Amino acid sequence: MCGIFGVRGHPDAVHLAQLGLYSLQHRGQESVGVVSIDAGGAARAVRTMGTLSDAMSHELAKIPGVSAVGHTRYSTAGSSTIENAQPALARSKGGYITLAHNGNLINAGELRLALEDEGAIFSSTNDSEVIVHRIAHSRADAPAERLADALQGVEGAYSLIVAMGDTLLAARDPRGWRPLTMGRLGDAVVFASESCALDIVGATIEREVEPGEIVAVNAEGTTTLHPLPKRDEHKCVFEYVYFARPDSRVYGGSVDRARRALGRRLAREWPAPGADLVFSVPDSSNSAALGFAEESGVPYELALIRNHYVGRTFIQPTQAGRDAKVKVKYNAVREVLAGKSVVMVDDSIVRGTTTRGLVAMVRAAGAREVHMRVSSAPVTGPCYYGIDTPSREELIAANYTQAEIAAHLGVDSLGYLPLDGMLESVPGGPKGFCHACFSGDYPTPPPADADKLRFGCGC
Numbered sequence: 001m002c003g004i005f006g007v008r009g010h011p012d013a014v015h016l017a018q019l020g021l022y023s024l025q026h027r028g029q030e031s032v033g034v035v036s037i038d039a040g041g042a043a044r045a046v047r048t049m050g051t052l053s054d055a056m057s058h059e060l061a062k063i064p065g066v067s068a069v070g071h072t073r074y075s076t077a078g079s080s081t082i083e084n085a086q087p088a089l090a091r092s093k094g095g096y097i098t099l100a101h102n103g104n105l106i107n108a109g110e111l112r113l114a115l116e117d118e119g120a121i122f123s124s125t126n127d128s129e130v131i132v133h134r135i136a137h138s139r140a141d142a143p144a145e146r147l148a149d150a151l152q153g154v155e156g157a158y159s160l161i162v163a164m165g166d167t168l169l170a171a172r173d174p175r176g177w178r179p180l181t182m183g184r185l186g187d188a189v190v191f192a193s194e195s196c197a198l199d200i201v202g203a204t205i206e207r208e209v210e211p212g213e214i215v216a217v218n219a220e221g222t223t224t225l226h227p228l229p230k231r232d233e234h235k236c237v238f239e240y241v242y243f244a245r246p247d248s249r250v251y252g253g254s255v256d257r258a259r260r261a262l263g264r265r266l267a268r269e270w271p272a273p274g275a276d277l278v279f280s281v282p283d284s285s286n287s288a289a290l291g292f293a294e295e296s297g298v299p300y301e302l303a304l305i306r307n308h309y310v311g312r313t314f315i316q317p318t319q320a321g322r323d324a325k326v327k328v329k330y331n332a333v334r335e336v337l338a339g340k341s342v343v344m345v346d347d348s349i350v351r352g353t354t355t356r357g358l359v360a361m362v363r364a365a366g367a368r369e370v371h372m373r374v375s376s377a378p379v380t381g382p383c384y385y386g387i388d389t390p391s392r393e394e395l396i397a398a399n400y401t402q403a404e405i406a407a408h409l410g411v412d413s414l415g416y417l418p419l420d421g422m423l424e425s426v427p428g429g430p431k432g433f434c435h436a437c438f439s440g441d442y443p444t445p446p447p448a449d450a451d452k453l454r455f456g457c458g459c
């Protein structure tokens with residue numbers, strides 16, 4: 001998963017991009033980058049592994065610009081290198097091309113081989129670079145048309161922010177998998193994955209970039225194009241469930257309202273009569289647990305405390321590392337839990353490692369009964385469209401029955417929100433969402449595994 005941000009026509013563009021990326025840091029902590037574009041269209045990049053740092057701010061202070069594009073990246077395993085950090089920046093005969101991508105292309109492998117056959121040399125293994133090459137190949141003059149040419153035949157999930165010369169462009173794939181919001185700050189136009197990044201820079205929300213739309217902003221104003229074949233919308237429901245921040249609006253709806261509605265529906269589907277308290281696995285399930293408490297009347301408590309200062313590098317991508325991660329990241333409040341029958345709400349169970357570790361921790365703190373409630377349906381399949389979900393073999397719900405999962409987790413009862421309840425709870429639902437990782441209903445033929453691993457940026 002990734003976060004993208006773009007601003008055009010502001011003397012403080014680079015600083016605004018940094019602020020925007022702070023608000024999108026939850027969408028990716030593997031690498032971060034900003035490209036600054038000056039009044040003459042010259043572009044310079046600063047990228048680094050990890051999160052935004054003071055060192056990066058010093059570097060960025062040296063390259064002021066009137067437009068800027070930023071990216072935070074969270075890739076699938078194996079491709080976490082500085083070469084893959086974005087925004088991509090290339091120089092073509094038409095000038096600089098800057099590109100920031102959120103999503104995952106499903107035919108990047110194929111497109112890349114075709115370009116390599118023609119002699120193209122790639123500098124990264126991420127799927128997004130394919131689009132940069134295709135822009136460079138376009139014979140059109142206008143930036144929006146060059147991007148439209150490039151996107152013909154590109155399949156999969158993309159929300160893009162692209163800069164060419166003094167034009168800033170934003171585009172969303174025709175199914176609209178990933179969110180992208182447009183805002184205004186005085187005369188400047190701002191684009192961001194989530195509206196929380198518009199709030200931090202003081203921009204007002206104008207609208208979502210529509211599925212299949214390219215918006216181009218230059219000195220003359222804003223134009224819009226719909227050059228791609230229309231498709232049924234498939235917005236990622238997991239953005240509402242887990243990924244986006246609750247203070248954001250995505251796909252035109254409030255993430256907080258979505259999560260509370262998920263929690264309320266969960267309380268109706270899987271009540272926990274006799275429970276003394278309900279608590280969340282912070283922070284991603286806070287709003288859902290509040291919804292559960294509101295609906296059920298069971299008091300909301302803070303029973304788990306999350307440590308916000310543990311860097312991702314400390315967390316190893318191995319099973320042993322994941323077990324340790326639970327203890328490093330969370331601790332239980334004994335005074336809240338001792339002797340109580342408790343409802344633990346989490347937004348999702350993926351491998352089950354986190355839940356199992358937390359249940360053991362909650363019991364060790366004295367909880368008498370633990371009732372697990374999950375504000376999404378069981379995750380049974382990988383995501384090919386930009387969420388870092390593991391392969392089917394690692395997904396607990398793809399391999400075990402609900403009773404087996406409850407036994408493995410060590411809970412007294414387990415309730416997942418059913419798929420229909422989940423889709424009916426989110427703004428604009430139940431239609432128009434991608435729920436492939438829950439239902440197996442993939443909107444495209446799944447790519448070959450090798451494709452995903454070799455070329456996917458998984459963001």
Ligand code: AMP
Nearest residue numbers: 284348349350351352353354355388389
């Ligand atoms: P697991 O231990 O694999 O079951 O992880 C489940 C936990 O990870 C839940 O608390 C979710 O909030 C969180 N989560 C769900 N999806 C993702 C993801 N794609 N990347 C990172 N964390 C996730």
